[in-house]
Amino acid sequence: MAHGDDLIDDAKVEIVGMAKEGMAHPSTKPVLTAAAIGAVAGALLPVVSWPIGLVAGAGFMLYKRLRP
16 A cells, blocks of 8 residues: 555544544644634735635644654
């Protein structure tokens, strides 16, 4: 299995865990914090909108949680 496939599988497991456990899951708070920071940054930047910033922030932190 390729490294990229492992990352996708790991991300699926992590997201399902976050959905089931909510705020009790260790990744939920850092991912939500990064999403909020990304949304604010996206709102401040003229080219990027807040939804793109939100997704980028959450995606970055999820990646950092999976591949530290």
